[in-house]
Amino acid sequence: MTLNSDSNSTEAMLAKQGFWMLTPAVVFLAIFSIVPLLFTIVFSLLRYRLLIPGVPKFCGLQNFIRLFADSQFIESVGHTAEIVLIVIAITVVGGFLLASLLNHEMPAKRLIRMMVISPFFIIPTVGALIWKNLLLDPASGVFAILFKHFGQTPIDTFAVMPMAMIIVIVCWQWLPFATLILLTSLQSLDMEQMEAASLDGAKSMDNLRYIILPHLMRPITIVVLMELLYLLAIFAEILVTTAGGPGSATTNLTYYIYSKALLEFNVGTASAAGLLAVVLANVVSAVMAKNIKRSVGL
Amino acid sequence: MNHDKPNYYAMAVSAVLALLIAFPLIWMLLMSFKTDFNAARNPLDFSLGMWTLKSYKSVFKDQAYFLYLLNSIVTAFGSTLLALALALPAAWALTFAPSAKRSGVMIWILSTKMMPAIGTLMPIFLIYNQLRLLDTQLGLVLMVAAGNLPIIIWMLFSYFKDIPFGIIEAARIDGASVPQEIFSFLLPMAAPGIASTALLSIILAWNESFWTLNLSGANAAPLTAFIASFSSPQGLFWARLSAASCLSVAPILIVGWLCQKQLVRGLTFGAVK
Numbered sequence: 001m002t003l004n005s006d007s008n009s010t011e012a013m014l015a016k017q018g019f020w021m022l023t024p025a026v027v028f029l030a031i032f033s034i035v036p037l038l039f040t041i042v043f044s045l046l047r048y049r050l051l052i053p054g055v056p057k058f059c060g061l062q063n064f065i066r067l068f069a070d071s072q073f074i075e076s077v078g079h080t081a082e083i084v085l086i087v088i089a090i091t092v093v094g095g096f097l098l099a100s101l102l103n104h105e106m107p108a109k110r111l112i113r114m115m116v117i118s119p120f121f122i123i124p125t126v127g128a129l130i131w132k133n134l135l136l137d138p139a140s141g142v143f144a145i146l147f148k149h150f151g152q153t154p155i156d157t158f159a160v161m162p163m164a165m166i167i168v169i170v171c172w173q174w175l176p177f178a179t180l181i182l183l184t185s186l187q188s189l190d191m192e193q194m195e196a197a198s199l200d201g202a203k204s205m206d207n208l209r210y211i212i213l214p215h216l217m218r219p220i221t222i223v224v225l226m227e228l229l230y231l232l233a234i235f236a237e238i239l240v241t242t243a244g245g246p247g248s249a250t251t252n253l254t255y256y257i258y259s260k261a262l263l264e265f266n267v268g269t270a271s272a273a274g275l276l277a278v279v280l281a282n283v284v285s286a287v288m289a290k291n292i293k294r295s296v297g298l
Numbered sequence: 299m300n301h302d303k304p305n306y307y308a309m310a311v312s313a314v315l316a317l318l319i320a321f322p323l324i325w326m327l328l329m330s331f332k333t334d335f336n337a338a339r340n341p342l343d344f345s346l347g348m349w350t351l352k353s354y355k356s357v358f359k360d361q362a363y364f365l366y367l368l369n370s371i372v373t374a375f376g377s378t379l380l381a382l383a384l385a386l387p388a389a390w391a392l393t394f395a396p397s398a399k400r401s402g403v404m405i406w407i408l409s410t411k412m413m414p415a416i417g418t419l420m421p422i423f424l425i426y427n428q429l430r431l432l433d434t435q436l437g438l439v440l441m442v443a444a445g446n447l448p449i450i451i452w453m454l455f456s457y458f459k460d461i462p463f464g465i466i467e468a469a470r471i472d473g474a475s476v477p478q479e480i481f482s483f484l485l486p487m488a489a490p491g492i493a494s495t496a497l498l499s500i501i502l503a504w505n506e507s508f509w510t511l512n513l514s515g516a517n518a519a520p521l522t523a524f525i526a527s528f529s530s531p532q533g534l535f536w537a538r539l540s541a542a543s544c545l546s547v548a549p550i551l552i553v554g555w556l557c558q559k560q561l562v563r564g565l566t567f568g569a570v571k
Contacts, residue, residue, distance in 0.1 A: 017476050018395030022403065025388035025451060032422075032444035033410040039421030098315065104308035112312050114555050115320035121554035122323070124507045125525040126543040130326050132529075133536055140338045142325060176319070177565075184562040185570045222566045233414045236507035236522070240529035254416040261420045262512060270420045278417035285412040289405065 037278065043271035050265035063272035072248045073273060076256035077280075083167060083252060084231045088224055090171050095178025095223070096216070102179070103186045113183075120176040128237040131169045132158065162242050162250045169237050174230075178223045185219040186212075221291045228288070232281055253277050323547075330354070330540035337536040353541035363524070363542070369435060370520035370546075373510065374503040376439035378496055381447045386492070389454035390480055394466055404452070411448035415508050426513060433515040441509045446502050450495055456568030457491030458484070494560035497553060501561075504550050521546040 044063055048056035067073045102113060119127060135141050136157050144154035157165050194207055202210075235254045238244060244251035244259060251259070257277060261270035317324075329337045331349050340348065357363050392400055422441070423432070431437035461484070469483045485492070507522045514523055525546060528539045554561065563571050 014395045015397050018391035018397060021387035021391040021395070021476075025384040025447060026403070026407075028384055029407065029410050029444060029447055032441065033413055033418065036418035036421040036425070037413065039425070040417055043420060101308055101312055101315070104305040104312075106304050106306070106309035106312065108309065108313070112309075112316045113558070115316040116312075117554070117558065118320055118323055118551060121501065121505070121551045122547050123505045123522050123525060123543075123550075125511075125522050125529075126326075126547055127322070129525060129528055129539060130322050130543060133539065134325055134329055134337075134341075135322055140341060142341060145342060172319070172322070180558065181562055181566060181570055184559070188571065219566060219570045222569055226565060229412060233416060233508065235416070236511060236526065239511065240526050254414065257416045257419065258512070262423065267420055267424070274414075274417040274420060277414045281412050281414050281417075282409075285409065 040271045040274050040278070043267050044275045046268050046271075048267040048271075050267060056267070059268070063268045064276075067269065067272055067276070072251065073256060075248060076251045076253045079163065079250065080232065080252040080254070082163065083170065083234055084228065086167050087170050087174060087231055088227050090167075091174045091178040091227065092220060092223060094171075094175050095182050096220075098175070098179045099183035099186055102183055117176040117180050119172050120174070120180070122173070124173065124236040125240050127173055128169050128240050131165070131172070132241045136165065158242060159246060162246060166234075166238060166242065166250050169241070170231065170234060173237075174227055177226070181219050181223050182216060185216055189215055221288075225288055225291075228284060232277075232284070253280070326540045326543055329537055330544050332537045334534040334537045337540065338534050353537040354545070356538055357542045357545065363545075366519060366521050366524035367545075369438075369514075369518050370504060370522075372435045373438045373442055373506075373520050374500045376435070377443035377446065377503045378499040380439060380443040381450045381499055382492070382496060384443075385447060385450040385454050385495075386480070386485075388451050389458055390484060392451070392455050393458035393461075394463070394479075394484075404455070407448045407451055411445070415445065419512060423512070432513060433518045435518050437513055438510060438518055438520070441513060442503045442506050445506065445509065446499050449502070450499055452567045453495045453498065453564045454488075454492065456563075457488050457495070459568070460491075461487050490560075494557060494564055497557055498561060498564045501550050501554060 045058060045060065046056040047059040135143055138144050138154050138156035147154040189212065194211055197207055197211060233254050234252060235258065238250055238252065238255050242250040244255045257270050257273045260266045260273060329341065330353055333350055333352055336348055392404060426432045426437055466479060466483060469479050510520050510522045511526060525543060528535055
């Protein structure tokens with residue numbers, strides 16, 4: 001009896017200590033996420049423009065109604081989805097193929113891997129500007145020079161297909177990430193299991209389907225999750241290359257809100273759109289939540 | 299398939315692909331040793347007279363470069379220290395003093411990371427303006443730390459989880475207080491994991507390009523903003539852009555190369571090792 005009540009009180013004390021150790025981090029996170037989110041909700045219901053003098057006034061859902069009537073806003077949601085889906089598809093499939101290739105035993109293995117993963121560590125503004133100027137500039141970028149060398153007329157890629165160029169740059173940043181994660185995971189694959197399966201007459205397609213892909217499901221889920229988090233919010237790459245243009249051809253949701261917020265200082269509209277971005281991200285992560293919990297073994 | 303015999307076909311294909319992937323960076327390095335004029339007019343000419351350190355000299359001569367560099371260092375290290383100071387006790391609580399609500403708390407912590415930064419840009423900007431935190435190092439340190447804190451807590455949790463609970467229990471039976479338990483037992487055992495967490499945090503903070511671009515101006519702008527300033531057309535600037543870029547990415551690139559393994563583990567919260 002004494003022992004039991006003793007361990008109970010130790011446990012209660014431990015729970016209390018745990019609570020206090022957790023509190024600073026939770027409060028800090030709340031101050032920087034929940035508190036501003038509440039402000040965003042309030043602002044989204046106000047007619048509030050910093051460049052037009054006057055007191056902010058309650059305007060109901062007008063900001064939202066105006067947003068849905070704005071074709072640029074609708075377009076920006078579409079552009080966001082386009083970037084996220086295409087980049088995830090390319091980097092996961094490409095990353096898997098590249099990882100399978102790099103998983104072979106080969107000379108200069110370390111050097112080759114170092115080169116492949118490098119773009120992931122590059123500051124986004126650096127990567128984007130190098131692509132835009134040094135590589136893709138229509139007058140003296142390296143591709144233009146190669147085109148001229150072979151008697152072709154160089155294309156001003158950022159004018160003709162701006163969105164494709166943004167996607168190329170973002171894929172270049174994220175392919176190394178997918179490759180690195182999947183390669184590490186492939187290396188932990190049980191080779192004996194594969195050899196045994198081969199001896200039993202399994203073809204390499206069978207190995208792929210029944211051993212390799214199931215083994216990679218967890219890492220692929222995590223790659224998709226991490227990329228989702230970052231790709232929904234792509235900003236710097238667009239800011240320094242196209243500034244959302246030409247027109248609004250490369251304006252994603254993040255850039256749309258940025259232009260409403262810090263270029264037009266339209267607090268009400270920016271907040272309404274910001275709130276919708278939060279809702280969108282929450283829907284996506286709610287769909288992913290089950291997979292995440294399973295993948296990290298919570 | 300990982301046969302022991304080296305596969306030269308795989309190597310040839312891999313080498314070509316690796317060169318293609320790294321080409322933008324190799325090209326950036328080559329262009330940084332030209333003059334601005336030659337980088338734009340004669341990019342393919344690598345004869346002896348073309349090589350020069352002029353672009354690096356010009357970046358260093360520009361006093362502002364060191365201000366940007368200092369701001370990057372303060373933001374990266376400051377936010378990492380702050381985030382670790384908050385995350386270490388939190389991860390201890392989640393691992394070694396778990397309550398019934400643990401899973402809910404952990405998902406909530408991660409959900410703050412899933413909230414897009416843009417959703418709070420307007421209020422943060424206005425609050426920062428009121429508190430005079432706009433364009434200050436402190437403002438950036440706080441914001442970047444808040445952005446990385448969820449990932450850091452999750453990562454530390456994944457390392458703490460692997461520590462045998464028996465050792466911690468033994469310490470408790472011997473009457474160790476919570477600070478003793480953390481400083482004398484947990485920290486020494488988890489030191490490699492904490493170090494990788496810190497490195498990942500520094501990498502993420504160094505490259506953070508949303509808040510650093512939107513909340514900084516002439517005073518607190520780190521290297522991300524310095525490079526972004528090259529996007530405005532200012533005539534010939536490619537060699538200087540390349541030199542400044544090389545200087546800005548080199549430290550993090552080297553750190554990244556050295557700790558690939560730890561990064562994979564960290565970025566997947568221990569699910570891939």
